Amino acid sequence: ADFHLPYMLIDAEWDEMGNGGNVEDALAYAKQKKVAPLLWYNSSTAWCAFGPLYRLNKPETRQKEFAWLESMGVKGIKVDFFSQDSISTMNYFVDILEDEAKYHLMVNFHGAPIPRGWQRTYPHMMSVEGVYGAEWYNNKETLTDSAAWHNCTLPFTRNVVGPMDYTPCTFTDSQHPHITSNGHELALLVAFESALQHLADRPEGYHAQPAEVRSFISSLPTVWDDTKLLSGYPSSYVVLARKSGACWYIAGLNGTNEKKSLAVDLSFIQGPVKEITLYADGKERNQFDIQMLSALKKSVHEVDCLPRGGFVMKVSLD
Structure with missing residues (x-):
């Protein structure tokens, strides 16, 4: 509740x-x-x-x-x-x-x-x-x-x-x-x-x-309206996007025991972007680093992941 x-x-x-x-x-x-x-x-x-x-x-x-x-x-x-x-x-x-x-x-x-x-x-x-x-x-x-x-x-x-x-x-x-x-x-x-x-x-x-x-x-x-695999390789990493209404939700998973930077290419999104919220790994395993990203500067964002880490990016459309 x-x-x-x-x-x-x-x-x-x-x-x-x-x-x-x-x-x-x-x-x-x-x-x-x-x-x-x-x-x-x-x-x-x-x-x-x-x-x-x-x-x-x-x-x-x-x-x-x-x-x-x-x-x-x-x-x-x-x-x-x-x-x-x-x-x-x-x-x-x-x-x-x-x-x-x-x-x-x-x-x-x-x-x-x-x-x-x-x-x-x-x-x-x-x-x-x-x-x-x-x-x-x-x-x-x-x-x-x-x-x-x-x-x-x-x-x-x-x-x-x-x-x-x-x-x-x-x-x-x-x-x-x-x-x-x-x-x-x-x-x-x-x-x-x-x-x-x-x-x-x-x-x-x-x-x-x-x-x-x-x-x-x-x-x-x-309910998801659309799904796109942006990048990945089985057991290593995956970056996957799902759309619901006026938002894209992008999940990134690091399957390795090393730190990894995962690229998120937003060029597939049609139309203007209102805001981007990133829920990324913090310094420790049980912490988050939550950021508001600029949607206007670039279409590719590099997200740093801890070993066995991950992130979610919420992209709200105008």
Whole structure:
């Protein structure tokens, strides 16, 4: 609510709340705060025992559950832990999509294989995981040493296939520490495409950021009109631009362990530029250097990045 974000996920085991309230109390509180809730479900086809279980597998129980969700003001679900790519599993995906449409629900398929174009038929399919994302700072040390080059590879590989629920932009450390800069983490919100861009850090992680960064997160678009790869090489670096309305958002990621200067050529922008705001790396990994750039002096801007650093540039048009 503080960041004016439209949705909030209530994650696994909401069916076991026992600390003075239940999920219906949580849904009522979300409505009071004018935040639309999303609920997590186990696909109940895999190895994990987190609940709720077995509510989506059969048509009759699934439709009963979806009707209840719609009546409670829930706007979508995240379905997790699909175990395989079999025909029966593919049919299960489609069955969920078909029934959800009847009850006006969105879906994010997590613990799932890469998307296969279903969003063209079912526009309420917002995103699919199918990627090593930020949760792997938490589950194992998978991203501790590889995050930066991994993040600079995904725009050329996995994210080309379709929307990707990486759960980007986590500033604070979990079980395994970040080696990427805060500028790098912020840039993931633009570099990675997902119709539901799932911010997954602790609330205090976002509240601790400078006011300009908090404002950027609050106003980030959910729909892109155009995308351009300005420069890059897989695992090394990427500079990628996305347009929404009268603004271009340009993300730069350094995937190397060395300082790197990334060139941003704005000559592709048609028409006059009103202002340019740069959210760049500060002197330390967890700091920002926020600047207003002159749009009139030059069309190419060199942005210095820390090792495993990054930046976002917001270009507002007249």
